[in-house]
Amino acid sequence: MIDTVIFDLGKVLVEYDWExxxxxxxxxxxxxxxLADAIFLSEAWILGDQGAVTPEEWLQCFLQNAPHNEKEVRQVFEGLAGCIHKFPYTDRLIAHFREKGCRIYYLSNYSEGLYEMTKEELGFINSFDGGVFSYKEKCIKPEExxxxxxxxRYNIKPENAIFFDDRPENVEAAKMLGIQGVVFTPKVAEEYLG
Known part of the structure; x- marks a missing residue:
């Protein structure tokens, strides 16, 4: 019986639309x-998710990736919170599982720098039973x-848990540990919410 729901954040509960x-x-x-290559598509972005760099070092990596565009890199970096917006269905989806008596957790590849800029938009996770950010653990999905x-950490029984993530490789990694996994799309939210 499913009694635990684990959510990825980006493209599941919040829109992550850097483009x-x-x-x-x-x-x-x-x-x-x-700028796309220097910031969002760069190895440095992954280093942030891995917790391998501080927010200031993260910015320096982006600046090194585009040395002729310092002003633009700084401008984009300072407004990164603009990439993250809670979906309209998020609160209802969380409430749906709460009403069923489920414990709710997050498991997200996220950098410290982006978290510091977006923690207000992510305020809803304060109502969760817990969760894991990759930058704090120094490892990222789909690493076991x-x-x-x-x-x-939360004494979760894999066979009683369901994991929602937008990336198939992350869902597969969860399944390898016995967690039920669903590749998430907005259509999945509609199915659960009717």
Whole structure:
């Protein structure tokens, strides 16, 4: 019997849309691509999720990736909170599982820098029973260690848990540990909420 729900955050409970955010700056096409590669598509972004760099070091990595665009990199970095917005269905989806008596957790690849900028938008996680951010654990999904950390820390029985994540490889990693997994899309939210 499912008594525990584990949510990824980005593209599950919050919109993570860096492309729309970056387009708001109206940079020319070349600058857009330089900044996309230097920030969002860079190895440095993953280093942030892994907790391998501080927020200041994270910014320095982005600046090194685009040395001729320092002003633009700083501008984009300072407004990163604009990438994250709670979905309209989020509160209802959480309430749906709460009403069924489920414990609720989060398991998310997230950097300290982005968390500091978006913790207000993520305020709803304060009502959760707990959770794990990758930057604090120094490992990321789909590494087995991060799932085991969550299971052990909160005494979660894998066979009683369901995990929602937008990335198939993360769902597969959860399934390998006996957790029921669902590749999440907004359609999945609709199915649960009727």
């Amino acid at each position: 729309s955010y970056l387009k708001q700056f109206c940079f020319d096409e070349k600058t857009f691509q330089v 260690k991060i799932y085991k950390t969550l299971l052990t």
